[in-house]
Amino acid sequence: MNVATRRAGAPARLSVCLSFALAALPLHAAERDRAQTLDTLVVTATAPSSPLHWVTDPRLPRQPVPASDGADYLKTVPGFSAIRNGGTNGDPVLRGMFGSRLNIVSNEGNLIGACPSRMDNPLSYIAPETFDRLTIIKGPQSVRWGAGASAGTVRFERDTPRFDAPGLDINASALVGSRNRNDQVLDLTAGASQGYVRVNGNRSEADDYKDGNGEGVPSRWRKWNSDVAVGWTPDADTVLELSAGTGDAIARYAGRGMDGAAFKRTSYAARFEKDNLPGAWDKLLAN
Known part of the structure; x- marks a missing residue:
């Protein structure tokens, strides 16, 4: 009799545990359905006009803070990095190539530095926010802006102002x-x-x-x-x-x-x- 009683008690204990588990399901479902407000995430980017052609307005708000020189701006563009000297005047690198392999054009004129050790690379003289448009051509896609450019060409441009009246x-x-x-x-x-x-x-x-x-x-x-x-x-x-x-x-x-x-x-x-x-x-x- 004692053995039969113990065998009958096991299913009873199992049914009690299942009843508690089923009673907890509505509580967990209510917690999952409760609305949660997450922190706002802002992603800012410029869509390239083609895989090898990239155009943007350098005056648009950006993060991190506005660039102090041209290389500081370019390092936020996919494919670019910068060789840092200090807080400013980095040397731009496009796909592992830099120096004479990267043409720098400022307002339709080629820009070069004076130091052979590139302590004043061309972008040291560029203030991006004073230009209307930045155009990047990746690779040797054109010879319109000078020879070389096996890495690409970077053009900082200003538009021609037009007025219908004073x-x-x-x-x-x-x-x-x-x-x-x-x-x-x-x-x-x-x-x-x-x-x-x-x-x-x-x-x-x-x-x-x-x-x-x-x-x-x-x-x-x-x-x-x-x-x-x-x-x-x-x-x-x-x-x-x-x-x-x-x-x-x-x-x-x-x-x-x-x-x-x-x-x-x-x-x-x-x-x-x-x-x-x-x-x-x-x-x-x-x-």
């Missing part, structure tokens, strides 16, 4: 950040139907970075650039432009044996453009 266009921005980072950018254009005057300039500075142990890492920079362009637009298809620019900077380099003490730049340019030509010619551009 007007003024102002674009300005300011930035304040850690390590006393502060930037100012001004782009001012005044014009009428027959021509325009465009003035743009920028200033950027930051102090040395401190590591986790409180040790200073040489990375300070101070730089400024200013350009002015005067254009004549007699009709919708013609423009004649004269421009001049200047700038200077200093930069501390943790990755070099010496710092960048001077980045003096002076430039003069002339450009003539005629669109919608008759016959076989479609466009004439000289600069």
Whole structure:
């Protein structure tokens, strides 16, 4: 009798456990159905126009903070990286190639540095926010902007202002950040139907970075650039432009044996453009 009682008690205990488990199922289902609000995730990117052709507006808001030079901007583009010198003036690398294999074009003119050790690579003189458009051509797809370019071509471009009536266009921005980072950018254009005057300039500075142990890492920079362009637009298809620019900077380099003490730049340019030509010619551009 005792053995039969123990055998009959096992199914009873099993049924009690199952009843408790079934009673808990609605509670877990209610917890899963409860709405949860997660932190907002923002993803910002520019879709390439083709796998080898990439166009964007360098003045658009971006993260991290606005670039202090051209290489700082390009390293956010897929395929690019940068050889760091300090806090600014990195050397751009596209698919493992850099230097003369990468053409740098600024407002339709080739830009080169002066130092054979590339302490002032061409993008050291570029302030991305002062340009209207950035175009990247990956690989040797064209010879329109110079020989070489086995890595690709990077073009910083400014559009031709057009006015139907006398007007003024102002674009300005300011930035304040850690390590006393502060930037100012001004782009001012005044014009009428027959021509325009465009003035743009920028200033950027930051102090040395401190590591986790409180040790200073040489990375300070101070730089400024200013350009002015005067254009004549007699009709919708013609423009004649004269421009001049200047700038200077200093930069501390943790990755070099010496710092960048001077980045003096002076430039003069002339450009003539005629669109919608008759016959076989479609466009004439000289600069």
